[in-house]
Amino acid sequence: MNKRVSKQLIDIYNKLFNRFGPQYWWPGKTKTEIIVGAILTQNTNWENVKKAIANLRQAKMLTFAALRNADHETLAQLIRPSGYYNIKAARLKNFVEFFYEEYGGSWKKFQSEPLETLREKILSVNGVGPETADSILLYALDKPVFVIDAFTKRALLEHKMIKKDAGYHDVQKLFMDNLEPDVPFFNEYHALFVRLAKEHCRTRPLCQDCPLAGL
């Protein structure tokens, strides 16, 4: 734990929170819905994901049991609005199969597995990479892991807190080595970075009235 870095990270959080307030990410939803959303939102606008999830809800497919029984074609058509529907249908199936094979369909077993091995196992599912795995861990299973996305990296790069070639794990380490594990805090912090991305700096470097300017 580096005190200076730690203070800086908390400082960034405070600036973002003061500007944007709480983001209420994935509030009041089931674990299944959060996991489905995490997979469907890969490289995809959340508004499109909402349409796909609405279709699934309408078809009563927002449970793992229902997803397990669905055939590929039906599932693919329901999630069509979220894009990459063939690949994502397969990925949903992969995850559901993993859940039943590894944990016998028990949320209790799933959630009580130690974090280290749990993360490795989730990552081993084809179609689940670091960001999706960590979103599932943090938002569905309440595990204290910090989710990194492309914008988080760019913001940190801008403030010279990471190197240009830093990988996902390097960036994640910066947060997790320098902050106390805290689920609600990690939840809000990542959501605030995404809010910053949507609100301010879509594809450009940080703009002038960026809340992080002058750190």
Place this chain on the structure above:
DNA sequence: GACCAGGCACATC
């Protein structure tokens, strides 16, 4: 019509 969105796996060098 181009460009983008809360990635990932796979091929190739």
Place this chain on the structure above:
DNA sequence: GATGTGCATGGT
């Protein structure tokens, strides 16, 4: 281990 490519919809 770095770089390139396919996957696909809906909004701006």
